Amino acid sequence: MAVLSIKENVFSVGAEHWDRKLFDEIIPLPDGTSYNSFLIKGKSKTALIDTVDPSCQHILIENLKKLEIKNIDYIISNHAEQDHSGAIPEILKIYPNSKVVTNSKCKEFLKDLLLIPEEKFLTINENDTLSLGDKNLKFIFTPWVHWPETMVTYLVEDKILFTCDFFGSHIAKSELWANDEKIVYEAAKRYYAEIMMPFRNNIKNNIEKILKLDIEIIAPSHGFIYKNPDFIINAYKDWISDNVSNNVVMLYVSMHGSVKRIVEYLTDFLIEKGINVLPFNLTVADIGEIAISLVDSATVVIVSPTFLTGAHPLVYFAVNLFNALRPKTKFISIISSYSWGSNIINSITEIVKNLKAEIIDTILIKGYPKESDIQLLKNLAEKIFQKHNALNLF
Numbered sequence: 475m476a477v478l479s480i481k482e483n484v485f486s487v488g489a490e491h492w493d494r495k496l497f498d499e500i501i502p503l504p505d506g507t508s509y510n511s512f513l514i515k516g517k518s519k520t521a522l523i524d525t526v527d528p529s530c531q532h533i534l535i536e537n538l539k540k541l542e543i544k545n546i547d548y549i550i551s552n553h554a555e556q557d558h559s560g561a562i563p564e565i566l567k568i569y570p571n572s573k574v575v576t577n578s579k580c581k582e583f584l585k586d587l588l589l590i591p592e593e594k595f596l597t598i599n600e601n602d603t604l605s606l607g608d609k610n611l612k613f614i615f616t617p618w619v620h621w622p623e624t625m626v627t628y629l630v631e632d633k634i635l636f637t638c639d640f641f642g643s644h645i646a647k648s649e650l651w652a653n654d655e656k657i658v659y660e661a662a663k664r665y666y667a668e669i670m671m672p673f674r675n676n677i678k679n680n681i682e683k684i685l686k687l688d689i690e691i692i693a694p695s696h697g698f699i700y701k702n703p704d705f706i707i708n709a710y711k712d713w714i715s716d717n718v719s720n721n722v723v724m725l726y727v728s729m730h731g732s733v734k735r736i737v738e739y740l741t742d743f744l745i746e747k748g749i750n751v752l753p754f755n756l757t758v759a760d761i762g763e764i765a766i767s768l769v770d771s772a773t774v775v776i777v778s779p780t781f782l783t784g785a786h787p788l789v790y791f792a793v794n795l796f797n798a799l800r801p802k803t804k805f806i807s808i809i810s811s812y813s814w815g816s817n818i819i820n821s822i823t824e825i826v827k828n829l830k831a832e833i834i835d836t837i838l839i840k841g842y843p844k845e846s847d848i849q850l851l852k853n854l855a856e857k858i859f860q861k862h863n864a865l866n867l868f
């Protein structure tokens with residue numbers, strides 16, 4: 475991205491990765507991503523907050539040249555993952571007097587992951603401050619968003635909180651500020667769902683911590699920057715709350731049409747009951763869309779054909795993802811379609827039993843759904859209705 479000014483002597487110097495389509499070799503990036511990096515010119519010292527992915531380090535270096543930066547005193551590393559830290563070795567080559575400022579956990583990761591030598595570090599403790607002359611940086615530890623070493627940096631005089639992944643979104647952008655709230659909300663929710671959802675409780679604690687600060691701007695290291703911090707903080711408060719919506723997420727694969735018919739029957743029965751249905755054919759579904767749907771849906775129904783003796787491999791993949799993302803799902807139902815034998819119910823129950831959800835019904839259907847099976851699906855829809863009703867979701 476071009477060099478953009480955020481406040482006096484505070485600049486955005488990061489990079490947009492417009493054509494990146496995958497993160498961690500699994501997460502789809504329909505809108506690319508960005509690696510925000512920020513340069514703060516104090517009266518006596520200069521600090522760089524986070525760097526960029528190594529694939530984009532030439533952009534960061536160009537931006538620093540544009541600003542005619544001859545010296546960087548401090549490279550603040552809020553998080554050791556390489557999309558923010560990966561350019562540190564190159565920056566250290568260009569600015570050899572720089573110190574990498576971070577907490578002790580992050581330091582150990584950076585030494586392991588990027589082979590940065592011990593003498594390059596300045597290790598800080600929680601709530602330490604670092605003076606740049608007329609500007610001061612304060613460090614607040616926010617562990618497990620989404621690694622154990624994550625922290626945020628507060629620029630005291632300008633009231634800017636640099637949050638790295640926290641409140642971020644995977645989107646390449648032409649404008650820095652979060653002006654279009656619809657686009658911003660969708661991108662931030664997708665990011666929360668894919669990256670942050672398993673750490674709901676940690677996020678709760680960390681939000682309480684940062685709310686003690688007087689924040690005017692939240693500047694994450696992915697996506698848009700927030701002039702209205704309440705917008706993203708309130709969205710997070712909603713996502714991490716225990717509140718669920720009157721939604722049923724249906725995860726399915728159909729090999730020869732029986733499962734498809736089961737899904738069609740159940741979808742109609744649920745809609746007739748006033749329940750929103752989000753069906754995902756796992757052969758074509760975007761896993762990011764599934765993750766977003768899991769953020770606040772009350773119920774998940776898994777429907778699989780029998781593949782050998784177990785579930786279809788794509789169903790196992792989705793169920794393992796569901797388990798790993800640890801959403802606040804309240805109810806789960808498992809439906810298996812088979813011809814001569816199936817262990818689907820047991821094998822899927824085994825995977826999801828760590829989730830704090832109630833398994834409300836399991837249904838085994840032999841071949842194409844018949845009248846008696848259709849009645850079972852109708853009963854399941856009624857049971858889901860009763861459960862949602864008991865939670866006042868209507």
Ligand code: FEO
Pocket residue numbers: 553555556557558620639696
């Ligand atoms: Fe954007 Fe956890 O790195």
